[in-house]
Amino acid sequence: xxxxxxxxxxxxAIALLAVAALGxxxxxxxxxxxxxxxxxxxSETARAKVGDCINVISASMINSETEPADCASETAVxxxxxxxxxxxxxxxxxxxxxxxxxxxxxxxxxxxxxxxKQDSCYNEGMMTGYKHVPCTADNASFKVVSRVDGQVDxxxxxxxxxxxLLLAEPATTFCLGSATT
Numbered sequence: 001x002x003x004x005x006x007x008x009x010x011x012x013a014i015a016l017l018a019v020a021a022l023g024x025x026x027x028x029x030x031x032x033x034x035x036x037x038x039x040x041x042x043s044e045t046a047r048a049k050v051g052d053c054i055n056v057i058s059a060s061m062i063n064s065e066t067e068p069a070d071c072a073s074e075t076a077v078x079x080x081x082x083x084x085x086x087x088x089x090x091x092x093x094x095x096x097x098x099x100x101x102x103x104x105x106x107x108x109x110x111x112x113x114x115x116x117k118q119d120s121c122y123n124e125g126m127m128t129g130y131k132h133v134p135c136t137a138d139n140a141s142f143k144v145v146s147r148v149d150g151q152v153d154x155x156x157x158x159x160x161x162x163x164x165l166l167l168a169e170p171a172t173t174f175c176l177g178s179a180t181t
Contacts, residue, residue, distance in 0.1 A: 042099060042107055042108055043066075043099060043108075044067060044068050045066040045067065045068060045097065045099070045108075045110075046097075046099040046107060046108030046110070047108075048068060048080045048083070048110060049080065049083065050080050050081060050082065050083055051071075051079070051080065052068055052071075052079070052080045053068070053069045053070065053071040053073070053076035053077075053078065053079050053080070053115055054066050054067070054068060054069060054076065054077065054078040054079075054080065054097070054110075054112060055067050055068070055069035055073070055075040055076055055077060055132070056077050056078070056128075056129065056130065056131045056132075058131075064097075064128070066097070071115060074117050074120050074132055075132045076115050076117075077114070077115060077116070077122065077129075077130050077131060077132050078095060078097075078112035078113065078114065078115055078129075078130070079112065079113050079114075079115040079170075080110050080111075080112060081094060081111050081112065081113045081169065081170070082094075082110070082111035083108070083109075083110055083111075084108075084109040084110075084111075085106070085107070085108065085109070086106050086109060087106045087109050088109050088111070090111035090112075091111065091168075091169075093113065093166075093167050093168060093169075094111040094112055094113055095111075095112045095113075095114075095129045095130070096109065096110065096111055096112065097109070097110040097112055098110075113167055113169070113170065113172075114130060114165065114167065114172075114174065116130075116144045116147060116165075116174050117144060117147065118144050118145075118146060118147040119143070119144065119145075120132060120135075120143070120144055121133055121134065121135035121137070121140040121141075121142065121143045121144075121179045122140070122141060122142060122144070123137070123139045123140060123141050124141040124142065135179050135180075137179075140179035140180075141179065142163065142176040142177065142178070142179055143176065143177050143178065143179045144174055144175070144176060145157070145158070145160040145161050145175045145176060145177040146158070146160075146161065146173075146174075146175035147172065147173070147174055147175070148172065148173040148175075149170070149171070149172055150171050150172075151171060151172075151173055152166045152167065152168060152171050152172070152173055153166075153173055154166060154173065156173050156175070157173065157175035158175070160175070160177045161175035161176055161177050162176070162177055162178065163175075163176040163177075164176065
């Protein structure tokens, strides 16, 4: 024996309640599924959020190898300060990271601020940006003599520094010296 009348009404009512629940929740479940699908083809670096940090394993203008890193780590050379889905102009203090999909369309564009650690050394390549290196390495460009968070003032650097890097956002003063000292 089948009951078509009441059973169909009950199932229809349950379906309406489910739709209403999604609506009441602001469709957050639908938004979450859309976000996950959109990020599925991106690398771990391209899925980074503002405040995350990035390690540069190898760098080139065409194909860099990067990975997320703990911001306290010496290898966390960059901190993500802005995230976009399209190519954008970053502030002059920042470096950019762009990930493209097969046909050349941008799938992720990150603006990255230096996240140098005091007493660590880095290599600076004109075309490849910064990379953490041992201070004894031949390619060490500079050593961070001092890092002052929350302030932007070159007067905070002492005689050990022969260069100063100032970031407006996040407010940071990096005092840079020779890697050999």
